[in-house]
Amino acid sequence: MTTTSAAAPRPPSLWPTLKGVGAFAMPYFQSEEKWRARGLLLAVVLLNLGTVYMLVQINEWYRVFYDALQAKDQPVFWQQIGRFGWLALIYIVLAVYKFYLTQILQLRWRVWLTDHYMGRWLANKAFYRMELARYTADEHGTPDNPDQRIQEDLNLFTSYTVSLSMGMFNALITLVSFVGILWTLSGSISVPLPGFLGGGELEIVGYMVWAAVLYCAVGSAIAHWIGRPQVRLNFQQQMLEANFRHHMVRVREYSESIALDGGERVERRHLDVRFADVMSNYFSLIRNQKQLTWFSSFFSQAAIIFPMIVAAPRYFSGAIQLGQLMQINSAFGRVQDSLSWLVDNYMSLAVWKATTDRLIGFEKSLAHQSQTQDAxxxxxxxxxxxxxxxxxxxxxxxxxxxxxxxxxxxxxxxxxxxxxxxxxxxxxxxxxxxxxxxxxxxxxxxxxxxxxxxxxxxxxxxxxxxxxxxxxxxxxxxxxxxxxxxxxxxxxxxxxxxxxxxxxxxxxxxxxxxxxxxxxxxxxxxxxxxxxxxxxxxxxxxxxxxxxxxxxxxxxxxxxxxxxxxxxxxxxxxxxxxxxxxxxxxxxxxxxxxxxxx
Incomplete structure (x- = not known):
């Protein structure tokens, strides 16, 4: 599918994006709603800590439960079934309120940002000046479709920022909580060295931790290599979608004039060109997402059996029991999930960065208008x-x-x-x-x-x-x-x-x-x-x-x-x-x- 539109501007690098997030976040947490905002954030953080703690307890339950199965110890088996019920109930309550308060935080932040930016956009006729600046060579000219920045981009920004930041925090806490467990359970393994390295054996302490780090480091590097075009493609997609919608609004606004001039065919041609741009970029985005999905699906499925394969020699040698094997498998999964956070969230990160970069451009234009002194x-x-x-x-x-x-x-x-x-x-x-x-x-x-x-x-x-x-x-x-x-x-x-x-x-x-x-x-x-x-x-x-x-x-x-x-x-x-x-x-x-x- 061909396109005739001009090339879209490339999104900024990661560091300006991270600085922009701070610029958007700090005003809200220092605003008149700061105590409510900080209270919600603290509650969400504590609930994340609580859910991770319950996962640690469930991981310990794996060892006791499967050891009871292996020993055919019926009293302990039923005792652990009852214990799991309480653990699961507490975990569910914490998970539900973590989701609910996270959504409330995101909603209140969006409300505050929308009110803040609508006020700035409409103050001192900035909306009028920004529209005039669109057609000048001024580097601070208005970004396209400021209405979309306020209505859609602020919603996406707050939603993705809260979910991704809490997801990263949860991954870090989970990693810290389970890496020690995995290190203790891993024990050590002796690996024979080839002759050119002097022969003998190399003892690797906590080898399951190193296996998880190596597995996830390789996976994250490959995921970044495959998925990095998504940042640019998502940035362009939002802009092209907005241009397509804007032209349809213009047709509606000037419907009478277009009808009197018989301009339907011309407008259809213009809309077709804009929609072709949307679809062309979207197909490129889908193709890249397909490639990333191929890899991430393989990566996640391989992670199911990878720890079993690595820990199997110690189990079959009798060094560990079935309960420890299942506990190792559970702990490895938690560590691997934490270290694979980038792989699992790459698509969301691409959308988040594109949205944030668009808002940074909007903020720069508004700041320029507020600093400009009328002659x-x-x-x-x-x-x-x-x-x-x-x-x-x-x-x-x-x-x-x-x-x-x-x-x-x-x-x-x-x-x-x-x-x-x-x-x-x-x-x-x-x-x-x-x-x-x-x-x-x-x-x-x-x-x-x-x-x-x-x-x-x-x-x-x-x-x-x-x-x-x-x-x-x-x-x-x-x-x-x-x-x-x-x-x-x-x-x-x-x-x-x-x-x-x-x-x-x-x-x-x-x-x-x-x-x-x-x-x-x-x-x-x-x-x-x-x-x-x-x-x-x-x-x-x-x-x-x-x-x-x-x-x-x-x-x-x-x-x-x-x-x-x-x-x-x-x-x-x-x-x-x-x-x-x-x-x-x-x-x-x-x-x-x-x-x-x-």
């Missing part, structure tokens, strides 16, 4: 909308406007016009204080409201969409209905409690009028409107614009509009015209701003 200073102004020495640029760095001074006084009506691509919307964003590629100082009155080209309406009740971002309960039904009527939407006045996807339900003109109704509801004194009526007919546009002007003048403010239609010129007293700049040179702005008045 544009926004202050509260009582005199009106002002701009001093304002420079507006593109994300790539080229200046659209440079050194602009503006002033909008109470009672003004300003129309900003110019050719497409001249930076009207960029100037609008700079005046609103959200454009990161601007320099200078902007002053805004406290009572200012903006109408963007594409207003946002949350799904749900119409009253919530109208009042957004304020709570709908802040306004009376009479006020909501009056705002709709003022924006020429009387047909919606009886649908305030209707739930719908209003961005899809309403036509372009209705959406623009609903955005104006929002202004009529909140009654700001200062309004900046970016192509706010481009979908309306001239008569409706003139009506709602006149009501907007009357509204702001009544409140002692002003209106700044971006529009292409000449029909709006008669409603505005001041003109801001963007015209190509005659100056040339790499540092010269592409446009200049001419101000004129009627």
């Amino acid at each position: 544009l200073t926004t202050t509260e102004s009582a005199a009106g909308i002002t701009a001093q020495d304002l420079t507006v640029g593109l994300p790539g760095g080229r200046a659209l406007l440079a050194g602009v001074d503006l002033n909008v006084a109470p009672g003004d009506t300003v129309l900003l016009h110019g050719p497409s691509g001249s930076g009207k919307s960029s100037l609008f964003r700079a005046l609103s204080g959200i454009w990161p590629h601007a320099l200078g100082c902007v002053g805004l009155p406290k009572d200012t409201m903006f109408i963007p080209q594409r207003p946002y309406f949350p799904d749900g009740r119409l009253r919530d969409a109208l009042a957004y971002p304020d709570p709908a309960e802040k306004y009376t039904d009479d006020a909501l209905k009056a705002a709709l009527e003022a924006a020429l939407l009387p047909a919606l006045t009886d649908q305030l409690d209707r739930e719908d996807a209003w961005s899809q339900k309403l036509s372009g003109g209705e959406r623009q009028r609903l955005a104006i109704a929002r202004v009529m509801l909140k009654k700001p004194a200062w309004v900046l409107a970016d192509e706010a009526t481009s979908a309306l007919d001239e008569e409706a546009e003139a009506t709602v614009y006149q009501r907007l002007i009357d509204r702001v003048k009544q409140a002692g403010g002003a209106l700044v509009s971006i529009a292409h239609r000449s029909t709006l010129a008669t409603l505005h007293r001041t003109r801001w015209a963007l015209k190509p700049n005659a100056a040339t040179g790499a540092d010269a702005a592409r446009y200049r701003l001419d101000v004129s008045q009627d």
Whole structure:
């Protein structure tokens, strides 16, 4: 299967990943929930210790039970059956609560991290700046699909980090607990030396321990050699899956435009390419997992008989009894399981590392946004909308406007016009204080409201969409209905409690009028409107614009509009015209701003 997508970035090495885990873990265990978090962690650790202790007791039970079988000692046999029942019951209780509290720890950690990162992503308009940075050459540009990082990756990270760390801890404790038992039970074995080494015999003390170490070291090395591509493949898989899902979301978001353009075949082709990338990488991942499964299955099955083969000479020589043989087999299995932790968890480790690396990229981007100082200073102004020495640029760095001074006084009506691509919307964003590629100082009155080209309406009740971002309960039904009527939407006045996807339900003109109704509801004194009526007919546009002007003048403010239609010129007293700049040179702005008045 072929693919046309660009090569995915390679994941970082292991050390940055481990440092990233510490950066994600420490804030939670030092947060306002630190005592609950530390208590849960301590409980999980103690339960792990308890389960290992019970395994040690069960290992000792093997020796007594099988010795009783070999001696045909019926009283001891039934006594050990009863003892096993108690041991098994205690072990089950500990195992159940270990699982339960481990899941609770993972859940609470995910809740805290999700709340933490949603807050940072939405604070100081970082979500907006990160999206702009996606298409620049900035090395700190946003990672793909931040929504996936918060929703899916945080869940995977907390789940795998808790399970793998507790699994490793359990393996270490089990190893420490059983290696001494195995060393004691192993005794020693004499191995004849070849003639070129001087002949004779070499006595190996605790040879079963060395056999387990050698067996697992070789197995871990082979598993790493086979499975190491999985880190890269899992890293790419998550990214490609997210890109495929993101494009389907875009199709849903722009469903009407695509349907009107008849773009179904093009979108299907784009989706097919992205899905082909997903499947191509997934097949590579499956092939590697198949190879690793071949080896790990052979490794685990061989481990069943390997200790019996190694310990058999001592059993058949009469040096040990059947009970000791079974105890050696059990202890060897525990040691081998502990030393084989890497082999058994390699696939999970690959997913965990890929997920952690993606979150590290997300964290770096958020940290970069929080450390970035805005070159544009926004202050509260009582005199009106002002701009001093304002420079507006593109994300790539080229200046659209440079050194602009503006002033909008109470009672003004300003129309900003110019050719497409001249930076009207960029100037609008700079005046609103959200454009990161601007320099200078902007002053805004406290009572200012903006109408963007594409207003946002949350799904749900119409009253919530109208009042957004304020709570709908802040306004009376009479006020909501009056705002709709003022924006020429009387047909919606009886649908305030209707739930719908209003961005899809309403036509372009209705959406623009609903955005104006929002202004009529909140009654700001200062309004900046970016192509706010481009979908309306001239008569409706003139009506709602006149009501907007009357509204702001009544409140002692002003209106700044971006529009292409000449029909709006008669409603505005001041003109801001963007015209190509005659100056040339790499540092010269592409446009200049001419101000004129009627």
